[in-house]
C-alpha cells in the first residue's frame with residue numbers, strides 16, 4: 001500500500017510534525033502528515049488532498065519535491081506500506097490539526113528525539129542528512 005507524507009519546512013530551520021490521535025494505528029506517535037493514496041490518484045494529488053484534509057493547507061503540487069521513500073519488510077503486516085516523502089516550503093498560511101492529534105514545528109535534532117513509527121525514523125534521518133548537505 002502506498003502512503004504519501006510531507007516534510008514541510010518554515011524556511012527558518014523548523015519542520016512540521018503531526019502527532020497521531022491516540023485511537024489510530026501508531027496512535028500518539030509523531031509522523032510526517034499525509035495518508036494513503038487512493039485509486040485514481042497519483043501520489044502528488046493524494047498528498048495535496050491529505051494535507052488539505054489534515055491541516056487545512058492548500059499545496060501547489062508543482063512545489064512538491066520528491067525526497068525519499070521507505071518501505072516495510074514483507075510480513076510486517078498484511079499489506080506492507082511504502083511511504084513516499086516529499087518536501088515543500090511553507091507559505092505562512094494558517095494550519096491546524098483538523099483530524100485530531102496535534103501539530104508542532106521542530107528543529108531537526110528535536111524531530112529525531114520524537115517518538116516516531118519505524119519508517120519515520122529512517123525517513124527523518126535521511127532527510128536531515130540530505131538537508132544539511
Ligand SMILES: Nc1nc2c([nH]c(=O)n2[C@@H]2O[C@H](COP(=O)(O)OP(=O)(O)OP(=O)(O)O)[C@@H](O)[C@H]2O)c(=O)[nH]1
Pocket residue numbers: 003004005024025026031032033034035036037081083117118119120
Ligand atoms: N500519514 C502517515 N502515515 C504513516 C507515517 N508513517 C507510518 O508508518 N504511517 C502509517 O501509514 C498508514 C497510513 O496512514 P493514515 O492513517 O494517515 O492514512 P489515511 O488517513 O489515508 O487513512 P485512514 O483514513 O484509514 O485513517 C498508517 O498505518 C500509519 O501508521 C507517516 O509519516 N505519515
